[in-house]
Amino acid sequence: MHDEMSGFFPGRPGGEHDEPLLDMILERRPIPPGAPPEIHGLALMLAAVAGPAEPGELAGQAAAQAVFTRLASRPGTSHAALRSARRSLSERPARGRLPLAAALAVAAAGLGSTAAAYIGVLPSSIQHLANLTIGAPPPPHDVSPRTLTVTSSPLPSHHGPGDTGKGSRHPAGSSNPASDKNRPGAWPTHGSQGHGAAPALASCLPAQAQDHGRAVSQVPARPSPAPNQNKPGAVQSAAGSGPSQNRASPGSVPSIWPIPSMSATTVCPGGTIPAQETHAPRR
């Protein structure tokens, strides 16, 4: 630092007296004739650096002109770059959602089976197993599950005297016969009796008490408030048919990942000038 000051204009330590002259050099203004020769020499040297083009310095003009001709005629030249940026940004979340989608499908299958068990539409042997394991209603002995659901029968045999023992063992299955009279299946009864899964399932499986097979086919036709609110729909479709879950997944990509590529895209092509590079035009 001291060497810098003393090396220039000897006898003037500090160098602050030369600042106006240095500013003249920086602004490429003419140097007064009385200035030290060092100042004149410096000004001439910098003038040489800032001089006209030397041979070879304009060699890139043809290439730049070709780029200009190719790009300038197309507005929004960076569509490909933007597409690429969007693709790269959207692939990442899609990869991350695959395990989630698989987990949802498995959970939906379990919930669907549980709901079917509570509705009582499973085959007798499976319904019996459900009755023993998760407290689902016991399988009817005198009517088939399909008959039970299609006809709104009061299910007299279900709560017959012979079932008393089962009813005492599984009070939720037979403690409210009135609900069995009102509903074709036992589903609402179990919900009112405190089975934790029943209220939640009641909101997403209203039609399955009618006919299991038909309920599955009706799942895609049920109105959905928005494609993004697809958790219930995903559960149902996954329980009924796996491919529908796969169809729902790509459709939800744009909303779940709202493509921050415009903000993440820090490169210019595409007419998007990086913030740091647009300071001058914004002035």
Add this chain to the structure above:
Amino acid sequence: MIGGAFGVTLANARTGDDAAFACIFRDVQPALLRYLRVITAEPEDVAGETWVHVVTGLRRFRGGEQDFRAWLFTIARNRAADAGRSRHRRPVVPLDMTEAAQQVTAPDAADQALEAVSTQVAMDLIKSLPREQAEIIMLRVVAGLDTSDVARIVGKTPGAVRVAAHRGLRRLAGQVTQTGVTL
């Protein structure tokens, strides 16, 4: 500098006028290349990338000639930084002081008038400065930008830019004085 005709030239270039773009290119390219020679090891490549970005952003640009130059040199600096990061560029090794001095104090060079000093020798002297001082001097003198524009480009305050420029100029003059060359 194009001067008063810059607005019309730029407007024509925006509409795809090749001649207008060529005018702008010829006006800026020498200064751009010399600036990049100071701050990057691949000046030609970075200059090409700079022009691609300028062409793609030309329609969105708004401003005068000074703004355009500031914008272009900002792009150039960013592209140079990108090139340095992506290619793991070797750190800039300043020219050996003695080597630069020998170039200036060579007998034939000492006899030359300053006008005859080649641009390359002057560039070598500037490149021998610390990187920050060399860059600021190039932006101020060669690119013709004012202190505030340079401050924005290099991310410093205008006062710091002015101090760095003065130090660089003093060091340059000191080199010439020490070598005994009368410029």
